[in-house]
Amino acid sequence: MGGGGWYYVPKVWSPAGGWWNNPANWKRNTGIAGAVVGILAVGLFQVSSSRERRPIPPPWHIPSQYWCKHAVEDDPRLAK
Template sequence: MGGGGWFHVPEVWSPAGGWWATPKNWKVNTGLGFVAIGVACFCTFTISASKERRPIPPAWHIPSQRWAVHAKADDPSL
C-alpha cells in the first residue's frame, strides 16, 4: 500500500523534455505567454471597435455600441 517509490524510466531524449519534465523558467514563460495572448486580444478588440459601422440603426440596443467609435454617428438615438 504505498504511495511513491521509484519508477524505472528509459533514458530517452525527447523534444518535449522527457519524463516528468519541469523546465527552469516555466512560470515566467507561462506568464509571458499569457501576456502575449492578452496583448493580441487587446489589439484585435481595438481594431474591431474602430472599424465597426452600422449603416442601418439596430431595432434594439447592442452592447458593442458602447465602445464602437462611430456609434453616435450611425445611430442618432444614442
C-alpha cells in the same frame, strides 16, 4: 498477467519534453506568453472598435455600442 511495473523509455525526446515534464522557468515563460496574448488582444480590440460600422441600426441595444467609435453616427437613437 501483471507486469513488473510500468515500463518506459528513460531517454525520450519530444518537442513537448517527454513524460513527466518540468521545464525550467515555466512560470516566467507562461507569464510572458500571457502578457503577449493580452497585449495582442487589447490591440485587436482597439482596431475592431475603431472600424466597427452598422449600416442598418440594430433593433435593440448592443453592448459594443458603448465603445464603438461610430455608434452615434450609425444609430441616431443613441444621440442624447
